[in-house]
Amino acid sequence: EDKVVQSPLSLVVHEGDTVTLNCSYEVTNFRSLLWYKQEKKAPTFLFMLTSSGIEKKSGRLSSILDKKELFSILNITATQTGDSAIYLCAVRSTGRRALTFGSGTRLQVQP
């Protein structure tokens, strides 16, 4: 059974701080890892990672995958209050049609 563990479960920081969110996984026949941001309703797609060591970047957000150690990190630099959300990590394995999600990290950025 595929398994995804995120840490920390929750995090409170101040504007301007840099945060690192962690995602470790155990899957059979890994295919890809995805990060989502969920503010109020629908999770919105951030990144999809398939190869080790290649950083994906979008503005202040970046993510990298380590397929040897079976984890990924999501970095947010110069955090803003608008970054407050639940960040979800999910993995897909070959032969499985659906994503397996972690329990999420709830990030709160205080002014």
Place this chain on the structure above:
Amino acid sequence: SQTIHQWPATLVQPVGSPLSLECTVEGTSNPNLYWYRQAAGRGLQLLFYSVGIGQISSEVPQNLSASRPQDRQFILSSKKLLLSDSGFYLCACQPYSGNTIYFGEGSWLTVV
């Protein structure tokens, strides 16, 4: 790009009553469709997925069912709701040629 419509957005139902949540997708054909449930502040649990009309796979035993009467329509149902069915239900879509899953706005269900 695809658009996922999900309704109703909010629902309060008594225990033992039936349920029907509907999801329709625009902008893509022959997508994979999913129903996920999210308990308060938790991750997403896969309930059902479908790779085509009439093809439903269930991930967890429960008193919910799903149907896909048309290519871009996915329905989540129950004949008799339980208190434990309360939660946030998300419909999701993976376009036929894509690797990413996109989500609808979700439906909040409270069973009282």
